[in-house]
Amino acid sequence: MNLPPLVQTFVLHFGEMGSRWGINRTVGQIYALLFISKEPLNAEDIVERLGVSRSNVSMGLKELQAWNLVRLQHKPGDRRDYFSTPDDIWQIVRTLVEERKKREIDPTMTLLREVLMQEPASAEERHAQERMREMHDLFELLTGWYADVQRLDTERLVQLLTLGSKVQKILEMKDRLFVVPGSKKSRRDDPKDK
Amino acid sequence: MNLPPLVQTFVLHFGEMGSRWGINRTVGQIYALLFISKEPLNAEDIVERLGVSRSNVSMGLKELQAWNLVRLQHKPGDRRDYFSTPDDIWQIVRTLVEERKKREIDPTMTLLREVLMQEPASAEERHAQERMREMHDLFELLTGWYADVQRLDTERLVQLLTLGSKVQKILEMKDRLFVVPGSKKSRRDDPKDK
DNA sequence: CTGAAATTTCAGAATATTCTGAAATATCGG
DNA sequence: CCGATATTTCAGAATATTCTGAAATTTCAG
Structure with a gap:
């Protein structure tokens, strides 16, 4: 060398x-x-x-x-x-994440969807499917977040990352300011809520 | 089997x-x-x-x-x-991310810090160090975000992920409402800004 | 076209990893 | 403490991956 x-x-x-x-x-x-x-x-x-x-x-x-x-x-x-390699290191990150998603997450999601279609033949299989459903929903949430964030330009992405969980404070503020009290809890608790 | x-x-x-x-x-x-x-x-x-x-x-x-x-x-x-395995799938995710950070990111950061301390002996080395600095800063931003987000309880984490880049909209709203116009750009443009 | 330069392919050698069975060690109820 | 049961260790076999050199293929200037 x-x-x-x-x-x-x-x-x-x-x-x-x-x-x-x-x-x-x-x-x-x-x-x-x-x-x-x-x-x-x-x-x-x-x-x-x-x-x-x-x-x-x-x-x-x-x-x-x-x-x-x-x-x-x-x-x-x-x-x-x-x-x-690209000069822009963020471009590298985007490619890496995209390719790993393509190779690891996507095939797993396909398999999970297939298996979840099948009829469980026993209590054991029923429980197994429940776990796979949990995994499926988790991956869906994570890839949804990723698809969303990936579209941001780098400046805004960095801004978001820099804030970290401080976003939380802003969310709380938003809630206090704008959400009708009665509807607040139910909206927040459902992960599928768009 | x-x-x-x-x-x-x-x-x-x-x-x-x-x-x-x-x-x-x-x-x-x-x-x-x-x-x-x-x-x-x-x-x-x-x-x-x-x-x-x-x-x-x-x-x-x-x-x-x-x-x-x-x-x-x-x-x-x-x-x-x-x-x-833990019943709570989010606990599994947290453990996985934590362990991978420990095994992959942390040793890499240690190495980058060490190499960045050294005096470059040529233009080639100087450029190499610049790239390593970029990588170091990127990892620092990502791990900082991770450390922050990891502290959230699961409910809030799910809330954050569900929002995805919609957070962006809220940030813009916040800016419009609360930030003194003159100070806005400089604050937003510096990734190291806490 | 030709042929020199560049790149790719691929069989087998070199190396690394995974897996097993046997033996060693640890654990604990009585 | 004994001995039955459970677990770990580890050398070597089985398997898988990586790497090389030689040959084949591709590319392109002249």
Whole structure:
């Protein structure tokens, strides 16, 4: 591995972290390297810096492209493919969340919906379905929130995150100011309330 | 594997999903099984239902305990250990997020802080540090939001998630009502603003 | 077209992880 | 304390993943 020490620490760390995230070490390292590079890199650059085989880099880049995590671009008069990550780190977060949702949440929701359609054949199955219903509703709430928040532009998203639970205070204030007392509790208690 | 078909589908799915989440198939299956079971199960129950070895179950349960994802309890007059998941699914979410933060975010933050202390020895290193700073600040914002939101009781958390970006509308309303016009922009634009 | 450069594919080697059975250890009622 | 029951440990087998080098394919300038 042929990298400045400071960069190497970072790259090695993301290589190790990769395995916790369902991507392999090399893919993690390639991504980390592209992330901290000022200029886009071609495959041969990556081979030299990480000290892995050309074919390994090729497969790693293919996987990163499947995740939409890298951009492919070209330099004038140079046939090689150059890769980079978006400059905007929030764009990276959005892509990551979107792709993980697509791979993990969506198939799980499909399965849950299928299983919940079936008729339970025993008390055991009935209870199992109840639990799956809870999980289904939870995922629905979370993905609904995500779909909503994802549409915000970054400035507003940051504003929202910075506030954190202080939003709560504002909600309480809103309630005190605007909600008709009698209707307040029932509206708030139903998670499906839009 | 000795399970009602409906339950088996669910258990197999979580076995496969496990690998995307840094846990192995058996651990995923054990967790899924405990999640949909009405009654706590002992190790031998799990062996029978999943058709894996006793030692594999033992190791799987140990890992789930390390993740704080299962509860160990006893029945009167029975020496065996019985395991279950919390009834409250929100408690499960909180634990999962907490543990993943502990294992993935916290070590990364430690590393970023260390590397950011060092003196860059080249333009390349300087740029790398800038990117790491961006990542550090992003993680800090996200974990700050998380720490804040985590303290909410479940009812309020659900309320917040249900609102989604509608919170935005309320914020705008608040601004219009309460903020002194001149100070508005500068306050809103600084992400570090508490 | 041609052929040099770039990239991809893929079989098998290298490595890492998971799983098992046997043995060791721990627990607890009597 | 004994011994029956429960649980854990761990070496090695089974399996799965990752990585490489060689060959195949693609791309494009001339």
